[in-house]
Amino acid sequence: GENVEQHPSTLSVQEGDSAVIKCTYSDSASNYFPWYKQELGKRPQLIIDIRSNVGEKKDQRIAVTLNKTAKHFSLHITETQPEDSAVYFCAASLTGNQFYFGTGTSLTVIP
Amino acid sequence: DARVTQTPRHKVTEMGQEVTMRCQPILGHNTVFWYRQTMMQGLELLAYFRNRAPLDDSGMPKDRFSAEMPDATLATLKIQPSEPRDSAVYFCASGLIETQYFGPGTRLLVL
Numbered sequence: 001g002e003n004v005e006q007h008p009s010t011l012s013v014q015e016g017d018s019a020v021i022k023c024t025y026s027d028s029a030s031n032y033f034p035w036y037k038q039e040l041g042k043r044p045q046l047i048i049d050i051r052s053n054v055g056e057k058k059d060q061r062i063a064v065t066l067n068k069t070a071k072h073f074s075l076h077i078t079e080t081q082p083e084d085s086a087v088y089f090c091a092a093s094l095t096g097n098q099f100y101f102g103t104g105t106s107l108t109v110i111p
Numbered sequence: 112d113a114r115v116t117q118t119p120r121h122k123v124t125e126m127g128q129e130v131t132m133r134c135q136p137i138l139g140h141n142t143v144f145w146y147r148q149t150m151m152q153g154l155e156l157l158a159y160f161r162n163r164a165p166l167d168d169s170g171m172p173k174d175r176f177s178a179e180m181p182d183a184t185l186a187t188l189k190i191q192p193s194e195p196r197d198s199a200v201y202f203c204a205s206g207l208i209e210t211q212y213f214g215p216g217t218r219l220l221v222l
Contacts, residue, residue: 032209043202043213044154051209089154096142096209098167101154 002027004092006102013080014110021105023090024072030092033066033073034099039086047088048075080109113137115205115214123220129191132217135184136205143186144204144211145171145178154202160186193221 003026013019025033031052036044050057050064050073057064061080066073077084090102116135124130136143144159158168158178168178175194180186190197198221204211 034210036213043215046210046212049210093209096206096211097161098159099144099156099211103153 002030002092002094002098002100004090004100004102006090006105008105009103010106010108012108012110015080015082017080019077019080019084019107019109021075021088021090021107022072023074023092023102024070025092025100026071027092027094028068028071029094030100031095032093033064034091034093035064035075036089036091037086038089038104044089077107080107082109082111085109115203115212117201117203117214117217119217120215121218121220123222124193125222126194127192128221129189130193130197130219130221132188132201132203132219134186134188134203134205134214136186136203137212138184140205140207140212142206142211143180144206145186145188146202146204146213147199148202148216149199157188157201193219195221197221 006023034049037047038044048064050066061078063076087104087106089104091099093099118133142161145157147155157171160180163180177189200216200218202216203214
């Protein structure tokens with residue numbers, strides 16, 4: 001089955017700096033890669049996703065890149081703000097079947 | 112803004128009691144997932160359904176857990192008998208094709 005690894009497990013950045021979270025996956029058949037943000041006590045919320053036929057996707061301050069050859073994908077947050085502080089999860093899926101999640105990155109943005 | 116709903120939001124019960132958690136997926140979504148989240152194990156997939164048919168429940172302890180979708184608007188997860196190690200947050204998520212959206216979760220404490 002699929003195995004998703006996520007690094008780092010914790011990340012602290014100064015407000016305004018960039019944050020990068022990286023994930024690797026093992027199954028080359030996986031073709032859909034979402035990222036979720038989970039604030040304390042809340043539900044995971046989909047913030048951005050990318051499909052295997054695309055190399056990069058941006059949405060305002062958030063971007064995701066995918067390297068299919070190396071089987072890794074990354075989340076980039078620019079101009080971080082305190083409200084970006086949360087746990088971020090990556091996931092890999094084959095067309096919406098069986099989502100395999102990374103172990104999460106706790107991001108702290110220091111004002 | 113359609114959302115997945117779950118009831119109850121919180122449940123405290125004693126070991127050995129039956130627990131039933133309910134989920135109402137977003138109208139039109141054809142896939143429903145049940146996850147368990149703990150600090151130690153992260154997000155674990157327990158079961159998922161597509162068009163109300165169970166596709167995978169290999170993540171679920173079969174002797175005590177059961178998941179059903181009696182109709183397209185209701186998914187249930189039952190634990191009988193409950194044990195203290197079942198204490199966790201249980202999330203339901205629904206999706207269409209690839210995406211999935213999480214409900215608010217049921218926070219279960221088994222004493």
